[in-house]
Amino acid sequence: MMSEISIVNHNKIRIAQQFSRAADTYNSAADVQLDIAFDAMAYVPLRYKSGLDLGCGTGRISQQLATRCDKLVAMDLAFGMLAYAKQNSLRDDASICWLQGDADAIPMADNSVDMVFSSMALQWSEDPQKVMSEITRVMTSGSNAVLAIMCDGSFNQLNDSWKSIDSQRHVNNFATAQTWYDAATSQGLQVSMKQKQYVTWHANIRQLLSSIKAIGANVLLTNQNLTEQSKPEIKNVFNRHKLQHLEIYYRQKYAENMQLPLTYQVCFLHCNK
Numbered sequence: 001m002m003s004e005i006s007i008v009n010h011n012k013i014r015i016a017q018q019f020s021r022a023a024d025t026y027n028s029a030a031d032v033q034l035d036i037a038f039d040a041m042a043y044v045p046l047r048y049k050s051g052l053d054l055g056c057g058t059g060r061i062s063q064q065l066a067t068r069c070d071k072l073v074a075m076d077l078a079f080g081m082l083a084y085a086k087q088n089s090l091r092d093d094a095s096i097c098w099l100q101g102d103a104d105a106i107p108m109a110d111n112s113v114d115m116v117f118s119s120m121a122l123q124w125s126e127d128p129q130k131v132m133s134e135i136t137r138v139m140t141s142g143s144n145a146v147l148a149i150m151c152d153g154s155f156n157q158l159n160d161s162w163k164s165i166d167s168q169r170h171v172n173n174f175a176t177a178q179t180w181y182d183a184a185t186s187q188g189l190q191v192s193m194k195q196k197q198y199v200t201w202h203a204n205i206r207q208l209l210s211s212i213k214a215i216g217a218n219v220l221l222t223n224q225n226l227t228e229q230s231k232p233e234i235k236n237v238f239n240r241h242k243l244q245h246l247e248i249y250y251r252q253k254y255a256e257n258m259q260l261p262l263t264y265q266v267c268f269l270h271c272n273k
Contacts, residue, residue, distance in 0.1 A: 055121020059085025
């Protein structure tokens with residue numbers, strides 16, 4: 001059985017690889033992610049000296065954030081995302097510094113930025129306390145953090161439909177909004193939180209699953225109870241028979257106007273240090 005440390009590292013490697021593969025398809029598929037990021041941008045101050053875009057992905061929001069600051073560090077775990085972002089950046093190199101790094105161990109000095117932004121990235125961390133500790137560490141006194149995080153309740157229709165077929169876990173367990181709020185306040189941050197639900201609609205189950213894969217979000221995180229012997233079973237779940245049953249159940253219980261809904265439950269944390 002894997003040690004807890006190696007499990008976390010294994011998951012991070014898989015996340016980075018999957019999102020790197022999705023770099024070319026992300027922008028065309030990630031409409032709801034863009035909506036969420038724009039909603040988060042409403043909380044960002046109009047002007048600041050130095051900023052950090054944590055989990056910048058393809059950099060399309062980084063370029064907007066960079067118009068509001070003198071210097072922006074755009075960081076992501078996935079090298080493929082960073083390479084795409086840098087290649088497609090519309091701004092000069094002096095305004096944005098592209099950095100590969102892990103939100104659990106941000107490779108930046110203490111008290112080095114006066115604004116931290118993150119949209120739809122932090123849910124991939126398995127330790128909210130560690131992430132919030134790192135974010136607080138790099139923030140200067142009086143600075144802000146604006147964080148949009150996918151929470152418990154996301155993909156609930158998909159999770160419920162899979163449970164009608166077998167007992168295996170097919171959808172990641174997302175931390176609750178309260179868990180993230182508590183993690184932020186435990187660092188001494190002043191926090192206000194709002195929650196909002198977003199729903200995407202899909203013609204069939206294959207299109208729905210493809211929408212998750214196209215943005216790189218189809219990584220099922222390993223946990224300490226998952227043995228090496230059980231992995232081949234998980235790789236073999238997407239066969240035609242199971243997908244057919246999944247579609248029937250999903251459609252009977254959740255379809256509206258012949259469309260299948262997929263819910264994203266998002267919490268917005270506005271933090272002050």
